[in-house]
Amino acid sequence: MPEIPLHSPLSKAATGIAGLDGITGGGLPRGRTTLLEGAPGCGKTVLALQSLVHGARHDGEPGLFVAFEESPERLMANAAGFSWAMDELTEDKLLFLDARVDPDLITSGDFDLSGLLAMVQAHMQRSGVRRVVFDALDAVLSLMEDPAAVKREVHRLHNWVLAHGLTTVITAKVDRNEDGAPHGQLDFLQYMVDCSIRLRHSIRQGVSQRSIRVAKYRGTAFEENEAPLLIGPAGLEVAYVSGHAGPPGGVSSERLSSGIEDLDVMFGGGYFRGAGILLTGAPGTAKTTLCGAFAKASCQRGDATLFASFDSRPEEVIRNLRSVNVDLGPELDSGQLEFYAARAISGNAEFHLMRIRALAEAGQVRCLVVDPVSALAKQGNSEVAHGVAERLVDWCKGRGITVLFTSLLDHAHPEAVSTPLHISTIADTWINLSYLVQGGERNRALSIIKSRGTHHSNQVRELLLENTVVRLSEVYSAGGEVLMGTLRWERERSERLAAMQKERQYDAAQRRLRAHILSLEAQVQALHSELEMAQSEAAELSSEQADQNQESTAARIDRRVMRGSKPDGQGA
């Protein structure tokens, strides 16, 4: 046995199951043992085989599947249903060992599993097997009546695979008490292995729910919470999103039209590309209309768009949208728009999430509409629906897909009650649609509750569905009260009348004043002439006076000269 350095970093063997490799931080412990336990039908065998196929194909590690319960032929036939192309793997890459015990076996005294280990050794020598799965180990151990013998043989197996450095997966049904603690013959397996993974399958209100949890993993950090598990066409899929991967080209500041001009104005240009937009509202508040308008605008811009409709069939959605002049027919025909019609009642939320993701990936979708996301919470899915909605939005954001999702609200005040799925926190933009009942009328109102990173109107607007266009009416507020519908029309009319009256009053006053001004101006003119006259008179008068003075001065000088005091008038 080679000496293992004390501080050798733990090497991990990827399983190829994206979510599981995320939870375990890279895969199963390489060269060590992993216990996979759960009740029949949990997916133990699928998980074990899938990881073996992955190792053989992508890690160049030939794998051996030791089948204690099912025949290799049956296993291969079952696996053919998955998209693994197992038959492409040649026989020295993926091997099966039929280790079913003959039911007519005669036992006499004590025995052990050395024969099995020798057979595994033979495969190692022939094909260089690096990974082994012991599927349904409990089947062979059940032959042993003595618990001490069971323990001894499991340790024998464990020590042997460790000594040979094989990456090993043991699947087993482990009996559990009601509190989940293992009991019975195989409980010690938990303590022996380096990694223990538990699979669970339950039926909640008639809907199948699977989950996976890593119970222990020596020497490494791991995600300890249970994660939803799904068996799909590609095998197992574990719903686990690690961290928040950003969109491919970074955060976009591109604005996308909502399909309603007035709404774009309210946002100062539209939604952000890659944003998650939540649309809440009571039944009949035109949520689907807004969805349709957005889908149409997306298609016209050239974005591949997916419309996931949970409550209505696509034909109904299209027909209903036509009544407000949103025609998705041409876009659907051209393939720009794709519909995913899923009555929410059929199947579990995880399944829908997986289908939506698969369609979005296949169609390279850039805009996604989910109407309504709250339908996922129906029928036994309520516990998982929040996680599903959150992961859907996370997934979209990670890919830069703009997602518009609606949620049904029965409550009139969205701020007072959180949305059924508590998804308002993950949405970048939250628009609420409601009814305002005034004067015996219901009118649709739209308000933007939040919108990260965009300027947005804080006003409630009236949403008008006209047969030509959807538009948002300017807010009409009177005395601090938002008015809509007929009430609004009446108020507007009376105010219009009052305004006209006032206008006439103004005109009259204006005319009066104008006349007064004219008369004043005339008076000013007259006074001005009078003033000029007076001024010229005054000027005449003063020049006359000056002449007079000059004359008398000259006379005085003449008199002094005559008296002889000054000969030629040169001072006194």
Added chain:
Amino acid sequence: MGTAITLQLYIAGNSPGSRRARANLEAWGREHGQVSIEVEIIDVFDVPDRALAAGVLLTPQLVVDGPGGRTVIVGDLADTSLLTDALSFETRSA
């Protein structure tokens, strides 16, 4: 009588179970001296290919190939009556 029966005893090295199986089989042979048997002892760790070819999952394992078909007895043969049953059937048919 006289016709030899071929037995194959698969063992795993020198483990206590393997030793016990050999001892029990030898003891049985001494008791039933009138039966001519030939025993091939195969150590699965020495020749793992043989174990694989025969599908020997559990050891010790005694394989009896006789005209009546194949009989497999798993264990250290502590209960020799099973051995007697299996082999007497074979010797009778032989």
